[in-house]
Amino acid sequence: MSRSSPRRLLAAALVAAVSAALLPTPSSAAAPSLAWAPCAEEDLAGYQCATREVPLDYDKPRGATTTIALARRPADDPARRLGTIFVNPGGPGGPGRGLVTAAAEIVAPEVRARFDLVGFDPRGIGASDPLQCFATDAEAEALIARIALVPITKQQIRDTLQANYRYTEACKRNAGPLLAHMSTLNVAKDLDQLRAAVGDAKLSYIGYSYGTLIGATYVNLYPNRVRAVILDGNVDPAQRTNRRLANKFDRAGGFEIALKGFLAACDRAGPNCALAGHARRKFDAVRERLRRGPFTSPTFGVVDLDLFTSYVYSSMYDVASFPTTAADLRTLHDELFGSPPAATVKRALPAGLSPRAPSDYSFNSNDAGQAVNCLDAPLPRNPAAYPAIADRFESAHRTFGRAEAFSEVGCANWIRTNERYAGPWNKRTSQTVLLVNPTHDPATRYSFAQNMARELGNARLLALDGFGHTSSFSACVTTWYTRYLLAGQVPPRGTRCAQDLPPFPAP
Numbered sequence: 001m002s003r004s005s006p007r008r009l010l011a012a013a014l015v016a017a018v019s020a021a022l023l024p025t026p027s028s029a030a031a032p033s034l035a036w037a038p039c040a041e042e043d044l045a046g047y048q049c050a051t052r053e054v055p056l057d058y059d060k061p062r063g064a065t066t067t068i069a070l071a072r073r074p075a076d077d078p079a080r081r082l083g084t085i086f087v088n089p090g091g092p093g094g095p096g097r098g099l100v101t102a103a104a105e106i107v108a109p110e111v112r113a114r115f116d117l118v119g120f121d122p123r124g125i126g127a128s129d130p131l132q133c134f135a136t137d138a139e140a141e142a143l144i145a146r147i148a149l150v151p152i153t154k155q156q157i158r159d160t161l162q163a164n165y166r167y168t169e170a171c172k173r174n175a176g177p178l179l180a181h182m183s184t185l186n187v188a189k190d191l192d193q194l195r196a197a198v199g200d201a202k203l204s205y206i207g208y209s210y211g212t213l214i215g216a217t218y219v220n221l222y223p224n225r226v227r228a229v230i231l232d233g234n235v236d237p238a239q240r241t242n243r244r245l246a247n248k249f250d251r252a253g254g255f256e257i258a259l260k261g262f263l264a265a266c267d268r269a270g271p272n273c274a275l276a277g278h279a280r281r282k283f284d285a286v287r288e289r290l291r292r293g294p295f296t297s298p299t300f301g302v303v304d305l306d307l308f309t310s311y312v313y314s315s316m317y318d319v320a321s322f323p324t325t326a327a328d329l330r331t332l333h334d335e336l337f338g339s340p341p342a343a344t345v346k347r348a349l350p351a352g353l354s355p356r357a358p359s360d361y362s363f364n365s366n367d368a369g370q371a372v373n374c375l376d377a378p379l380p381r382n383p384a385a386y387p388a389i390a391d392r393f394e395s396a397h398r399t400f401g402r403a404e405a406f407s408e409v410g411c412a413n414w415i416r417t418n419e420r421y422a423g424p425w426n427k428r429t430s431q432t433v434l435l436v437n438p439t440h441d442p443a444t445r446y447s448f449a450q451n452m453a454r455e456l457g458n459a460r461l462l463a464l465d466g467f468g469h470t471s472s473f474s475a476c477v478t479t480w481y482t483r484y485l486l487a488g489q490v491p492p493r494g495t496r497c498a499q500d501l502p503p504f505p506a507p
Contacts, residue, residue, distance in 0.1 A: 044098070083200045122214075131364060152291060252396075297332060464496075
C-alpha cells in the first residue's frame, strides 16, 4: 500500500513562554467524554461528529471557553480497538476534521481496524469558533488584491506593505478575544483535553507539516503522555519559534532545493519530461521574462510573476504533478521565446494551494494562519525593514526568496502576547517519537527534520528518498507507520525508504 499525502485530499494546500503558561492542565481523569453523533455536513456524511469546550485562556481555566469541533472514523474492529489516533493536516489555518475521509490514504487497514481516527479543527479554524477578520468576503478580497506575492516595483512594495498593515488592523478590530489565544501552545493544550475526552491515557497522533510543531510542543509539555506520535514533514521547532526570520530564509532555500531536484530529474528523464534538455536554463528564462512584466499566453491567458511563482510553489508539494508542471513550463517557454506549439487548448494555469474551510466566509484559514504564525514567533516590528530583507533573501534564493520574505509582513503590527512555547524541546518522552521526511520536501526541508531529531529528547528519523511535501507514494513508509502505531517499533537508525512513484514515469 502506498500513501499519497493527505494534504492533497483537503481543501488546503503554509523566547520562552511565562512559566504559568507551560504548566500541564489539571488532571484529565475526570474529563467528560465526547457526545458523538452523525455529522450533519454533506462532506462528512457517514462519520461521527462532536464538539468540546476548552478554556479560551488556560491561565483562566474557569473563565470563557472556545469550541473545538471533531470528526471520527470508528475502528473497523471495535472488539480489538486499541484507542484513538488524532490527525492534523498542518497549515497553520487548515481545518482537520476532513482528514477522517482520507483514512485509507493515511494508515493501513490493520491500523484502521484497531483505532478510531479523529480529525479536529484547531481553535479558531473551520467549525471551531472560526476566527474572522472581515465582515464579508468582498472586504477581504479588496484588501488582498493589493498584496503581491512577489512585489518588485516600488508601487507593488508600497501597496503590499500598506495592505498587510490594514489586514492586521482589521483582525485586531474584528476578530475578538480569540485572536490573542491562537498560539500553538494553546492548540497543544487543547489536544491534551481531547486526548482525555476520548479516554486515552496517552496520546496517539499523526501531524503533518505545521502539525509537527503541534506535536513537538505537545511531547515537551506532556512527555509522559506519549503513546505513539508521528511527525511527517517536519519543522525545525527551535528555529521556527526563536529565529523565525532565519527560518523563512531557510524555508525559501528548501523550495529552491526541491526545484533544483525537479529540474535535474526532468533532464535525467529525457523524453518522459516535456521540459528536458537544459530544463534549468528554460525555467530561469521564463522566470526572468515574467519579472519584467505579465505575458498573455495563448494557452493560459495572462500570466504574471505572482501566478507563475504560486504555481511552481504548489507543484513542488506533489510529485504526481511533476509531468504536468513540466509540460506547462515547456508551453510557457515556447510561447515566450518563439516556438509555440502548433495547436493549443486554452485553460487557466492553476493558482496554487488555497486552504479554505466550507463556510459563508472564505478567508478563515488565511486569518487563522496569520494569527498562529504571528503569535508563535518574533519577526521585525517595522514594516519598512522588509524590502531590504526581501532583497537579501532574493539574492540567495532567486525564485522563492522574495515571496517568503514578504509572506508574514502582517506580523509587524500584530498584537503581542506571552502565550507561546519556544522550548525547551529536549524532554525525554515515554515513547520514541517517529519523524518522517522526504529528502526533497519543499516546505519542510530535510535539514529541518534532522534538526527536529537532534532537538527532541527521544526521536527517530525515517528518511524518504523522494519529492513532495510530507511522505507520499511509499509502501515502505506505510509499513513503518503500521509497525510503530501497532507495536511501538521504530526503524533502525539511518533507515531510508524509497518513493514508489518516479517524478517522471514512462508513459
